[in-house]
Amino acid sequence: MRSADGSRPWTFYFFAGLFTLFVLFLYGPMTVIYILSFQGPQGGMTFPMNGFSFEWFDSLFEQKRVGDIAGSFVRSIELAVVVAVITVVLSVLAGLAFRRRFRGSAFAFYLAIASLIMPGLFVGLGIALTFQMIGWETSWYSSGLGAQLTWTLPFGLLIMFAVLGRFDRSYEEAATDLGATSWQRVREVTLPILLPGIIGVALFGFTLSYDELARTALAAGAKNTLPLEIVAMTTTITSPALYAVGAVTTAVSFVVIITALGSIALVQRRRAQKIGGVE
Amino acid sequence: MAEAKGGGEVAIVGVTKRFGPTVAVESLDLVVPHGSYCCLLGPSGCGKTTILRMIAGHETPTSGDIRIGGTSVLGLPQVQRGTAMMFQSYALFPHRSVLDNVAFALKMRGAGTAERHAKARELLAKVQLDKFADRLPAQLSGGQQQRVALARALITNPRVLLLDEPLSALDEYLRLRMRGELRRVQKELGITFIHVTHTQLEAIAVADTVVVMAQGHIEQAASARDIYVAPRNAYVARFIGGQNVLGGAVESVLDGTAAVTADNGSRFAFQVGDGRPPRGARLYGSIRRDRIAIEKLLPGAKPPSGLNTVVGEVHTIENQGSYVKVTLDLAGETEEFVANVADDKFFANALEIGDRVVARWSASDVKLLDAGPLAHDPAAAGAAMAGGR
Numbered sequence: 001m002r003s004a005d006g007s008r009p010w011t012f013y014f015f016a017g018l019f020t021l022f023v024l025f026l027y028g029p030m031t032v033i034y035i036l037s038f039q040g041p042q043g044g045m046t047f048p049m050n051g052f053s054f055e056w057f058d059s060l061f062e063q064k065r066v067g068d069i070a071g072s073f074v075r076s077i078e079l080a081v082v083v084a085v086i087t088v089v090l091s092v093l094a095g096l097a098f099r100r101r102f103r104g105s106a107f108a109f110y111l112a113i114a115s116l117i118m119p120g121l122f123v124g125l126g127i128a129l130t131f132q133m134i135g136w137e138t139s140w141y142s143s144g145l146g147a148q149l150t151w152t153l154p155f156g157l158l159i160m161f162a163v164l165g166r167f168d169r170s171y172e173e174a175a176t177d178l179g180a181t182s183w184q185r186v187r188e189v190t191l192p193i194l195l196p197g198i199i200g201v202a203l204f205g206f207t208l209s210y211d212e213l214a215r216t217a218l219a220a221g222a223k224n225t226l227p228l229e230i231v232a233m234t235t236t237i238t239s240p241a242l243y244a245v246g247a248v249t250t251a252v253s254f255v256v257i258i259t260a261l262g263s264i265a266l267v268q269r270r271r272a273q274k275i276g277g278v279e
Numbered sequence: 280m281a282e283a284k285g286g287g288e289v290a291i292v293g294v295t296k297r298f299g300p301t302v303a304v305e306s307l308d309l310v311v312p313h314g315s316y317c318c319l320l321g322p323s324g325c326g327k328t329t330i331l332r333m334i335a336g337h338e339t340p341t342s343g344d345i346r347i348g349g350t351s352v353l354g355l356p357q358v359q360r361g362t363a364m365m366f367q368s369y370a371l372f373p374h375r376s377v378l379d380n381v382a383f384a385l386k387m388r389g390a391g392t393a394e395r396h397a398k399a400r401e402l403l404a405k406v407q408l409d410k411f412a413d414r415l416p417a418q419l420s421g422g423q424q425q426r427v428a429l430a431r432a433l434i435t436n437p438r439v440l441l442l443d444e445p446l447s448a449l450d451e452y453l454r455l456r457m458r459g460e461l462r463r464v465q466k467e468l469g470i471t472f473i474h475v476t477h478t479q480l481e482a483i484a485v486a487d488t489v490v491v492m493a494q495g496h497i498e499q500a501a502s503a504r505d506i507y508v509a510p511r512n513a514y515v516a517r518f519i520g521g522q523n524v525l526g527g528a529v530e531s532v533l534d535g536t537a538a539v540t541a542d543n544g545s546r547f548a549f550q551v552g553d554g555r556p557p558r559g560a561r562l563y564g565s566i567r568r569d570r571i572a573i574e575k576l577l578p579g580a581k582p583p584s585g586l587n588t589v590v591g592e593v594h595t596i597e598n599q600g601s602y603v604k605v606t607l608d609l610a611g612e613t614e615e616f617v618a619n620v621a622d623d624k625f626f627a628n629a630l631e632i633g634d635r636v637v638a639r640w641s642a643s644d645v646k647l648l649d650a651g652p653l654a655h656d657p658a659a660a661g662a663a664m665a666g667g668r
Binding site for chain 2: 168170171173174175176177178179180181184188189192193195
């Protein structure tokens, strides 16, 4: 708001300055990392740039030099996809079930949400120890998957609560009224209306899994996921290859987010495109 | 569904509906004849929507029976009841075109695309929306959405159409137009319409039968005309409006006329016919607002003290076009007292707020009311009406 003579109050400059600092703090270091990942072959981990090359990106795919980046990347993507699918299926079903207050529903809800506040490292440790006691081998696709689900399922459930909170039950009643069976009702009305929210749950499941560290650290078994591999690298590798890893993983996250947002937009545009298709 | 057009009589037999400890509807009986237009009218929470939802099968009565066309429909799925419902929010599927919304019921029954689209287009033409068939509901105005909802409900040829506050989402202008439209469609199809509303004038404008409800009970079920001119009890008279409710204790009865004294000392004559109310009994009567003559009381003049006369101070004056609504504050009386004065009469000798006036009426215009459970509580209907606006 401007005062009568058109000048802004001092608070405007104060908060604008604060916001600028925040943005610098958030994006400045990352930008430096992306620039340095194109460091020349003879360059070091700090400025100045000593030429420009894709050397460090190439090195990511040679197992000997920097560890198993390619393998851990594939594992992380596979794991994230599986986590996203399981999270979507279970959160949607649980969200729909929780609309009815059943006996013990509040207890079940808190039980599911409680794993959000438990220290992640110990959840992972507990899962690893349990596997050991039973005599099963821990691995990224069994104990690691379970550890990540303790993190993504409560999130997915909370998102579904928000999505369903805005869902008008009379859509379903109208479907029933018009002769839909319960299965037809879910397929033709409930799920399509909830679709954008469901894509959101999938997106969350994927990204939460893709960079999950605390829970996975002790439960992933012999083979690392990408975040674990990167943590290992930071202690052993002292070359711009580390920055190249950062640049590539960021790019993957962006691709995933843009794909998800794009598919939401596509769904909505398809619906809107029916306008005037036929006169 | 190729349902026979007949058999749309809806009978509600001793129905009670409880939600936990709350009683929404209590042992209620109502018969809506086939092919008639019935309005369930009452303040929010009176149970009218619950009744509608029980007829549609979205709720199950705790006890009692619901019959359509003479057979009980309890436990039957919606399709076999031959009912269709129009929702307050219309509940048009946002992800389907107008055409697919209307054709939805046929799709659920396994009709082919060509067949169901042809039938849906026919119905859309009936509500003058054929040009908008390929739009999404969000791209239509409120009035158009309402017509889509109507077409969608009618595609199954229901015996009974249930309308839950169908006009409440529309602006004033559309509301008046659409209520006429609903009435026309009902006459044309000859099926039973049951319409839930909290707006008194809407009910009176469209319905054959108006059912006035309060707290899970029916207070009066009668023709729109009777509800208006002959309310059964004080609650109905107050809720419908257009009436002043007079109440007091019987002083004497002579030749079928009881002299009644109100708490503030005003005295009224009620025609009681052959009735012989004992001295001291409380009687209630209603007098139409447009049957009251008012006249300014000159300063210093002695107020008249006859029967059917009250003295009060002008509280509000609202010009309604063809008449002027004058609200009076009566000394020692909480109940609203209103006179509707024809515009030419009013402006011949205009009043000001704060003027002292005398209001008079003729004893033969007073209708005797049943006391009813809520007679002593003008606030019950007053609050209900305020909520209904």
